[in-house]
Amino acid sequence: xxxxxxxxxxxxxxxxxxxxxxxxxxxxxxxxxxxxxxxxxxxxxxxxxxxxxxxxxxxxxxxxxxxxxxxxxxxxxxxxxxxxxxxxxxxxxxxxxxxxxxxxxxxxxxxxxxxxxxxxxxxxxxxxxxxxxxxxxxxxxxxxxxxxxxxxxxxxxxxxxxxxxxxxxxxxxxxxxxxxxxxxxxxxxxxxxxxxxxxxxxxxxxxxxxxxxxxxxxxxxxxxxxxxxxxxxxxxxxxxxxxxxxxxxxxxxxxxxxxxxxxxxxxxxxxxxxxxxxxxxxxxxxxxxxxxxxxxxxxxxxxxx
Amino acid sequence: xxxxxxxxxxxxxxxxxxxxxxxxxxxxxxxxxxxxxxxxxxxxxxxxxxxxxxxxxxxxxxxxxxxxxxxxxxxxxxxxxxxxxxxxxxxxxxxxxxxxxxxxxxxxxxxxxxxxxxxxxxxxxxxxxxxxxxxxxxxxxxxxxxxxxxxxxxxxxxxxxxxxxxxxxxxxxxxxxxxxxxxxxxxxxxxxxxxxxxxxxxxxxxxxxxxxxxxxxxxxxxxxxxxxxxxxxxxxxxxxxxxxxxxxxxxxxxxxxxxxxxxxxxxxxxxxxxxxxxxxxxxx
Numbered sequence: 001x002x003x004x005x006x007x008x009x010x011x012x013x014x015x016x017x018x019x020x021x022x023x024x025x026x027x028x029x030x031x032x033x034x035x036x037x038x039x040x041x042x043x044x045x046x047x048x049x050x051x052x053x054x055x056x057x058x059x060x061x062x063x064x065x066x067x068x069x070x071x072x073x074x075x076x077x078x079x080x081x082x083x084x085x086x087x088x089x090x091x092x093x094x095x096x097x098x099x100x101x102x103x104x105x106x107x108x109x110x111x112x113x114x115x116x117x118x119x120x121x122x123x124x125x126x127x128x129x130x131x132x133x134x135x136x137x138x139x140x141x142x143x144x145x146x147x148x149x150x151x152x153x154x155x156x157x158x159x160x161x162x163x164x165x166x167x168x169x170x171x172x173x174x175x176x177x178x179x180x181x182x183x184x185x186x187x188x189x190x191x192x193x194x195x196x197x198x199x200x201x202x203x204x205x206x207x208x209x210x211x212x213x214x215x216x217x218x219x220x221x222x223x224x225x226x227x228x229x230x231x232x233x234x235x236x237x238x239x240x241x242x243x244x245x246x247x248x249x250x251x252x253x254x255x256x257x258x259x260x261x262x263x264x265x266x267x268x269x270x271x272x273x274x275x276x277x278x279x280x281x282x283x284x285x286x287x288x289x290x291x292x293x294x295x296x297x298x299x300x301x302x303x304x305x
Numbered sequence: 306x307x308x309x310x311x312x313x314x315x316x317x318x319x320x321x322x323x324x325x326x327x328x329x330x331x332x333x334x335x336x337x338x339x340x341x342x343x344x345x346x347x348x349x350x351x352x353x354x355x356x357x358x359x360x361x362x363x364x365x366x367x368x369x370x371x372x373x374x375x376x377x378x379x380x381x382x383x384x385x386x387x388x389x390x391x392x393x394x395x396x397x398x399x400x401x402x403x404x405x406x407x408x409x410x411x412x413x414x415x416x417x418x419x420x421x422x423x424x425x426x427x428x429x430x431x432x433x434x435x436x437x438x439x440x441x442x443x444x445x446x447x448x449x450x451x452x453x454x455x456x457x458x459x460x461x462x463x464x465x466x467x468x469x470x471x472x473x474x475x476x477x478x479x480x481x482x483x484x485x486x487x488x489x490x491x492x493x494x495x496x497x498x499x500x501x502x503x504x505x506x507x508x509x510x511x512x513x514x515x516x517x518x519x520x521x522x523x524x525x526x527x528x529x530x531x532x533x534x535x536x537x538x539x540x541x542x543x544x545x546x547x548x549x550x551x552x553x554x555x556x557x558x559x560x561x562x563x564x565x566x567x568x569x570x571x572x573x574x575x576x577x578x579x580x581x582x583x584x585x586x587x588x589x
Contacts, residue, residue, distance in 0.1 A: 017452070017459070017498055020452065021442065021452075021497060022418075024447050025414060025445040025446055028445065028446025032413070
């Protein structure tokens with residue numbers, strides 16, 4: 001083995017060591033492989049266990065919910081217990097109105113707030129950032145009470161707009177932090193390229209940074225919507241629910257989470273079935289929003305290239 | 306298991322005149338042989354049909370403009386592309402007589418014989434200098450304290466780092482400068498005593514002084530390990546390498562090997578006009 005080397009070279013012990021290391025590596029390969037297999041198996045088992053409740057919840061909801069679905073379920077107004085037929089059309093419309101107003105209200109504040117946070121350092125920004133984090137941790141029922149005090153008490157009655165306000169406050173920190181992250185992920189060199197052409201910082205933000213961050217912004221907004229659409233607690237004190245068809249933002253309104261909550265705890269099986277059907281529809285909507293946000297982000301990414 | 310790489314036939318070595326000033330350098334049979342190597346990602350070829358030899362105990366540089374597949378080719382030599390699902394390597398790569406893409410070869414064992422140093426220094430951040438130096442050995446099942454210490458010292462000496470770190474082996478690797486970190490990474494790779502060391506633009510993130518130390522090191526390490534180095538810097542290739550392979554992006558965007566020759570020859574009298582254009586700085 002040492003024949004390659006010049007005589008007296010100091011490399012000789014090195015070859016002995018190389019051979020010893022090879023021998024140990026070879027000999028321990030079986031043990032290392034076994035260790036690797038065991039580790040992967042353990043990971044797999046824990047993953048499966050973690051997935052069980054998730055899959056069970058979805059499977060049970062699908063199984064119970066699908067039975068309640070029919071054309072009438074999506075097109076008709078609810079019927080009282082014991083009377084066949086009926087649906088949740090008013091709750092679907094109600095949720096659309098509540099969430100639509102909520103996102104329309106939260107979007108500009110969240111987006112511009114996120115832009116501000118992304119572009120500025122210092123005490124004010126970090127205070128706002130901290131406050132936002134606290135806000136996103138506030139239990140949603142507290143936001144419901146807040147909206148009750150601010151809007152329901154002052155207007156003197158429950159209303160869709162109060163629910164939108166509560167959900168908007170709930171969505172705000174989500175949109176803000178997602179926007180900040182998306183905007184921050186745009187390379188500084190792009191901003192600098194814009195500035196070096198003599199553009200003002202605002203111009204660069206609007207014409208270069210925001211468009212580049214668009215996929216992330218859209219993802220953030222859709223995820224905020226997904227978060228808000230299933231929230232129940234803020235609606236309890238605000239929208240209160242309704243058996244009738246209403247599109248007025250100033251009147252009490254039906255909403256899907258309220259159907260699940262209010263019908264689900266009734267003793268009548270047809271009302272319970274309606275709650276399951278609504279729950280399944282909610283799960284489906286959240287799924288569509290989550291998948292849709294990813295697809296849209298990657299689609300925008302592809303179109304650009 | 307991978308067969309040990311056979312050394313040079315002793316009769317050849319014995320015929321080598323000893324100590325003569327005009328003695329030819331010792332013979333350099335190939336330690337690695339590439340035959341028709343093609344690497345593709347998602348079906349798109351990144352580098353294609355490369356056939357060349359890596360001579361033992363020499364420094365082989367892969368040069369060429371960006372996009373010519375240098376790094377892609379380098380990573381095919383220790384099966385790093387196994388980590389990328391979309392990547393596919395075809396053709397044969399021999400280490401000694403073993404086809405490293407052959408069915409019986411364990412990538413883990415292969416990589417302990419064909420080590421790697423990356424563009425940016427990447428010492429393990431949670432480990433001390435000593436722990437970094439022996440990390441590879443421990444991963445390979447070595448537990449004997451004396452062997453660990455011996456290998457760590459030898460590798461740190463070889464990487465020209467021993468004198469500056471011997472008193473602070475327990476310090477975090479992040480306390481070292483960028484150049485020192487890269488030398489620690491070289492030591493980390495050397496400690497496993499590989500046959501071949503792959504270096505992927507190892508100085509691209511270093512300042513000129515640190516770069517020079519690494520370049521000096523490359524020359525000194527030749528006796529210990531065969532080196533394949535990717536560089537975008539032609540001067541660096543001229544300074545450190547014995548042999549040079551020039552790659553260029555073909556019309557189908559896949560890199561191809563234009564020519565491979567002893568470094569001096571490739572720069573002074575290249576066989577291919579495109580090589581001449583490149584080394585004269587007419588493009589790239």
